[in-house]
Amino acid sequence: MNAARGRTGRPPLTEERKAAIRLEIARAAVDLFVAQGVAATTGEQIGQAVGVSARTVWRYFPTKESCVRPLFSTGIDAIADALRQWRPHRPLQEAFDRLWTGDALLPGPDIGALLRLTRTEPGLRAVWLQTHDEAEPVFARVLAERAGLPYDDARPAIRAAMLNAALRAAVEHHAYRTDESATDPGAVRADLVAALRSAVALAAAGIA
Incomplete structure (x- = not known):
């Protein structure tokens, strides 16, 4: 078939939305760091606090401290x-x-x-x-x-x-x-x- 296929799935995030997600992750990380310490905090917990997966957290930040x-x-x-x-x-x-x-x-x-x-x-x-x-x-x-x-x-x-x-x-x-x-x-x-x-x-x- 020569007909072009349309793109499926979610539309790409705008830079503004990406920045907003980064800031949400940052604030969630701080809350957890203050409440239980950095060592006890995991990427999974940070993601859960924002409503995203740990994989998404690591997509934006290489380490939990860098969040x-x-x-x-x-x-x-x-x-x-x-x-x-x-x-x-x-x-x-x-x-x-x-x-x-x-x-x-x-x-x-x-x-x-x-x-x-x-x-x-x-x-x-x-x-x-x-x-x-x-x-x-x-x-x-x-x-x-x-x-x-x-x-x-x-x-x-x-x-x-x-x-x-x-x-x-x-x-x-x-x-x-x-x-x-x-x-x-x-x-x-x-x-x-x-x-x-x-x-x-x-x-x-x-x-x-």
Whole structure:
């Protein structure tokens, strides 16, 4: 037969839906990690919490610890985007003004619990540090373009490292000293924003 056969089965997932599934898996993983520890958590449990198979979990993430990566990368992606939109001859702090009132830097209360776990769970700590390590060249490239410098120039790389370290230290400091029983999301967010503003101000002198 020469007639073309139509495609059967489920339609392919959109990138938006894939991202949503990744985030659902991440949040389910954090809930389980907090409740019973990383060692006791399985891919099957993470999948059940989301309503997918363990096979689907492993399709999106290579390890159970890496399941949390979307919660880390969301804020970093927002920072890179803010740097791209940073207007010439304007203070660095101004580049992040819109982030302080958005949701990208704090996807939910689970991020604080997750960061506190990174102090005692080496696998989660490795994912956190790797996410920042991979973000640094992105920051450097944006800063190089803005300054009209070649990508292999050391100055954007150093400035990106300064900003990256300052932001990471601020977020960790906020998470580590926030009471796990805190019930006022507004107060928690205000404290995070204050920590990030301080970090940006400290880094600004070497980046402007």
